[in-house]
Amino acid sequence: TALQSVQNVQALRVERPLVGLAGTDLILGATYAQDTDGVDDDSSGVQIDREEQAGYAVDLSYPVGGEFLNLYSEFAELEDEGNGASVGLKGSLMEIIEYKAEYRFLGEGFIPGYFNQTYQETSFSFATDAIQEDTSGFLVNVGSNFLGDMLKASAQYELYDDVNVVSGALGWKAIGPVT
Numbered sequence: 001t002a003l004q005s006v007q008n009v010q011a012l013r014v015e016r017p018l019v020g021l022a023g024t025d026l027i028l029g030a031t032y033a034q035d036t037d038g039v040d041d042d043s044s045g046v047q048i049d050r051e052e053q054a055g056y057a058v059d060l061s062y063p064v065g066g067e068f069l070n071l072y073s074e075f076a077e078l079e080d081e082g083n084g085a086s087v088g089l090k091g092s093l094m095e096i097i098e099y100k101a102e103y104r105f106l107g108e109g110f111i112p113g114y115f116n117q118t119y120q121e122t123s124f125s126f127a128t129d130a131i132q133e134d135t136s137g138f139l140v141n142v143g144s145n146f147l148g149d150m151l152k153a154s155a156q157y158e159l160y161d162d163v164n165v166v167s168g169a170l171g172w173k174a175i176g177p178v179t
Contacts, residue, residue, distance in 0.1 A: 007120055008036045021062070029059045033115040041120070049123045054079045055114060067092045081126050082109030088139075097144045105136045106160070135160045149173070 003011040011033040017025035034054040041048045057076035064071060069091045077083035088102025106112065109130045143154030151172045158165040 007039070009115070009119070010034050010036070011115065022064075024062065024064055027061045027063070029057075029061065031057045031059075035115075035119075039120060039123075044121075047123070048121065049125075050119075051126075053081075053114070065091065067095070076110075076112070078110060078114055081130065082107040082111075084110040084112055086112075086139075097142060099143075100139070100141045102139050103136070104139055104160075105134070106131050107134050108132060135163075137161060137163075143169075 001013040003009070011031065013029065013031045015027055015029040018028050019026050032054070033056070035050070035052050038052040039048050039050040055076060055078040057074055059072060059074035061070055061072040063069070069089060071089050073085070073087040075083065075085045084104060084106045086102045086104045088100060090098070090100040090102075092098050104112065109126060111124075111126075111130055114124075137158060137160030139156065139158045141154060141156040143152065145152050151170075153168070153170050155168045156166070158167075
């Protein structure tokens with residue numbers, strides 16, 4: 001799978017079954033993402049800044065229960081910044097509820113999910129916003145879509161050493177001019 005955006009963000013994802021175990025393939029994946037010119041945008045009335053960045057990841061997954069239960073591990077690195085690793089499980093219950101639970105090691109300077117769905121809309125500085133020391137902990141997330149994906153909701157809990165983070169999100173498709 002490949003991505004090329006008009007904002008000069010490119011990504012490439014390759015997956016390949018390695019070996020069948022108990023009738024299910026163990027899958028090796030690799031991802032590379034790169035923003036060649038960063039983000040410098042004030043079209044929304046708010047200045048958004050990010051430096052150019054590249055990163056890569058390798059992962060191993062074992063979908064023992066199809067969409068219901070997928071065991072995985074992943075290692076990722078943001079070039080010249082930091083790296084992280086995780087091991088966990090994720091899945092979907094009747095295509096209504098999605099869940100994830102993982103143990104994470106986050107190295108100094110690493111940001112999990114750096115190239116995500118809000119990448120172009122949010123500023124980020126590694127000097128002030130990145131993790132300042134190695135840390136590890138747990139993440140648990142559950143979310144759902146309702147009314148044919150018109151409404152989305154999720155909740156997440158993270159525990160790193162002595163830091164507890166609880167967050168939630170609610171979103172909906174356009175209702176008039178509001179999303």
